[in-house]
Structure formats: C-alpha cells, structure tokens
Amino acid sequence: MRAIPRQKTRPAIFSYCSDPAILEGFQWLSCYLTTGKHMGFYLSFGTVLLLLAITAPLALAFGFFGASAARSRIAPLAIFGKGYIAIVRGVPDIAFFLFFVIALDQGIEWLRHKVKCSDWDEPIRQGNDFVVCQIAKMPLNDSPQWVHEAYGFSLAVLTFAIVFGAFAANVLFGAMRAVPRAQIETAEAYGMSPRQSFWRVLVPQMWVYALPGLSNLWMVLIKATPLLFLLGVEDIVYWARELGGSKTERFTDFPHGDWRMWYFLALLIFYLAFTKVSELVLARISRRLSKGQATLAGEAQRKEPGTAAEATT
Structure with a gap:
C-alpha cells in the first residue's frame, strides 16, 4: 500500500505557521488550508476546468466528423460514422473510459516498441503482462514528473474526447436529419x-436542433469529470478523498478526524454552481440561435411584444 506523505507547512504564507502544534482556531485553520497539499487541491479545480475547455471543442469536432461521415453516400465512410455513433449505446461510460485509456496507452507503447526495438525477440504479451523495451515506454521512466502528469492528462483528454465525441455525433446526426428536407431541395433548386447546400443550409440550421442535446451532453461531461480520478489524474475528487480522510500526528502536522463529508460538500457546491452558470449561458445561446428560425422557439420569439414592435418599425 502506498505510504501517505507527510503534510508540510508553508511558512512563507503566514509566519505563525512555523509550529502548528501550538495553534488553535482561525490561525490553525488558516495554516491548514494553505499547506502544499491544499494548494494541489485548489489547482485541481483548474485541472477540471482545463479538461472541459479542451475536451468540449475536441469532442464537438469528433462528433461533427462522425455525424458527417454517418450521412455520407460513400459506404465505408457511412459504416465508420454509424459504427462510431453506435458505441454510445448499451455500454456504461466507465467501461469506455477504462478501455480507451488502457488501449491508447498500450497502443502508443506498442508502436514505439515496433519502431525502436525491432530486434526484440520476446513476446510483448507475457501472460497478464504487457512488456515492451525500456526505450519504448511512454513516457520514459527517467522523464521528469511533469512529463508523466502531462502525458496522463493528455490521455484523459483524448479519452474524454473520443467517448463524448460519439455522444455528440449521435446528437448532431439526429439534428442533421431534423432539418426539413425542403430546405435542402430548395437550395439545390437554386443551383447549389x-x-x-451542406455548408450553407444544413450546418447553420442544424445547431438549433442540436443545442438541446448538446446542452445535456455538456452537463453530462461536467458530471463525468470525477472519472479523472479513475484515470490516474489528481483531480478534485482525488484531493478531497486524500485531504478529508482521518490524519494522525504520525503523518501530518495537522491531525484531524474524518472530514471527507465537508470536502465532498464543497465539491457538491462547486458542481451545482457550475451547472447553474452553464444553464444560464446555454439558455442565452439557445435564444440567440433560435432567432428567426422556423422552430417553436423562434415562433415564440416572434410573438413576443418587443420583437413584434421591432418588426413593425
């Protein structure tokens, strides 16, 4: 079992933190909340936000290409697109994540092994072990710690993008089919x-139909970020469990009981606030995209008093 590292104080922030054993009340709490581990906890919120900032557009790009491939007239491309969409059905998310992150990691090392160790005469699969030469490992054992962390985070981002890209492809494919066929036929009748017609008519109009599904997908993506913990990334769930567990004087300068409930309560508040802000932003985007569209939302906007007055002027 991995040993729990001793928690260090940070006297550079507060001078009175040099001897936590004599502190009480607010001073003890202020020193406790500014330890090195807590700084890692605070930075992990940035890790989650960075994951969302990178994964969301990447998954949307994967989804768009998957949906476009699914409606292609080229049979192999259509089969690939529909097969990519089909992986979202019937398989739990956690199975996707654990499969893809392991498959990607071993796939990269297998390719490096074939290129860098062509004279290797032992099988890569040795029972339950996956064995490659040392120079094929990714990252290398002697690489700096930040390289290992960046590699793990990159694998997590790519895994999230592949999985949620399939969900996005399913949503976008349905949105493309929801655009009235008459719109496409009219565009083609005008010589497009x-x-x-795909880029000028279908794509601009499909976003109105796709936004409700994409909004739900964004919420699911937010709720799926704790899975980073299972992928080996030190996210907010990892730190909440690490910091909240009971600590004794043997392992830390700040012994305390089981505080996990309070740490996870903080995560609960964070996620609720984040989803509320997301709902407000998505509602504004939906209202903007629906303006002038032949949809129920667009029709409702045209019937609003302010909109009607603008139309008459």
Whole structure:
C-alpha cells in the first residue's frame, strides 16, 4: 500500500505557521488550508476546468466528423460514422473510459516498441503482462514528473474526447436529419451543389436542433469529470478523498478526524454552481440561435411584444 506523505507547512504564507502544534482556531485553520497539499487541491479545480475547455471543442469536432461521415453516400465512410455513433449505446461510460485509456496507452507503447526495438525477440504479451523495451515506454521512466502528469492528462483528454465525441455525433446526426428536407431541395433548386447546400443550409440550421442535446451532453461531461480520478489524474475528487480522510500526528502536522463529508460538500457546491452558470449561458445561446428560425422557439420569439414592435418599425 502506498505510504501517505507527510503534510508540510508553508511558512512563507503566514509566519505563525512555523509550529502548528501550538495553534488553535482561525490561525490553525488558516495554516491548514494553505499547506502544499491544499494548494494541489485548489489547482485541481483548474485541472477540471482545463479538461472541459479542451475536451468540449475536441469532442464537438469528433462528433461533427462522425455525424458527417454517418450521412455520407460513400459506404465505408457511412459504416465508420454509424459504427462510431453506435458505441454510445448499451455500454456504461466507465467501461469506455477504462478501455480507451488502457488501449491508447498500450497502443502508443506498442508502436514505439515496433519502431525502436525491432530486434526484440520476446513476446510483448507475457501472460497478464504487457512488456515492451525500456526505450519504448511512454513516457520514459527517467522523464521528469511533469512529463508523466502531462502525458496522463493528455490521455484523459483524448479519452474524454473520443467517448463524448460519439455522444455528440449521435446528437448532431439526429439534428442533421431534423432539418426539413425542403430546405435542402430548395437550395439545390437554386443551383447549389450538395457540398454548398451542406455548408450553407444544413450546418447553420442544424445547431438549433442540436443545442438541446448538446446542452445535456455538456452537463453530462461536467458530471463525468470525477472519472479523472479513475484515470490516474489528481483531480478534485482525488484531493478531497486524500485531504478529508482521518490524519494522525504520525503523518501530518495537522491531525484531524474524518472530514471527507465537508470536502465532498464543497465539491457538491462547486458542481451545482457550475451547472447553474452553464444553464444560464446555454439558455442565452439557445435564444440567440433560435432567432428567426422556423422552430417553436423562434415562433415564440416572434410573438413576443418587443420583437413584434421591432418588426413593425
């Protein structure tokens, strides 16, 4: 079992933190909340936000290409797109995450092994072990710690993008089919090619139909960020469990009981606040995209008094 590292004080922040054993009340709490581990806890919120900032557009790009491939007239491309969409059905999210992160990691090391160790005469699969030469490991054992952390985070981002890209592809494919066929036929009647009608008519209009599903997907993505803990990334769940567990004087300068409830309560408040802000932003985006569209939301906007007055002027 991995030993729990001793928690260090940070006297550079507060001078009175040099001897936590004599502190009480607010001073003890202020020193406790500014330890090195707590700084890691605070930075892990940035890790979650960075994951969302990178994964959301990347998953949307994967989803768009998957949906476009699914409606392609080229049979192999359509089969690939529909197969990619189909992986979202019937398999739990956690199975996707654990499979992809392991498959990607071993796949990268296997390719490096084939290139860098072509004279290797032992099997890579040795029972339950996956064995490659030392120079094929990714990252290398002697790499700095930040390289290992960046590599793990990159694998997590790519895994999230692949999995949620499949969900996004399913949503976008349905949105593309929801655009009235008459719109496409009218564009083609005016002389547009299939490519032009796709980019100038179908794509701009599909976002109105896709936004409700994408909004739900964004909420699911937010709620899935604690899975980073299972992928080996030190996220907010990892630190909440690490910091909240009971600590004795043997392992830390700040002994305390089981405080996990309070740490996870803080995470609960964070996620509730984040989802509320997301709901407000998505509602504004939906209202903006629905303006002038032949949808129920667009029709409701045209019937509003302010909108009607603007139309008459």
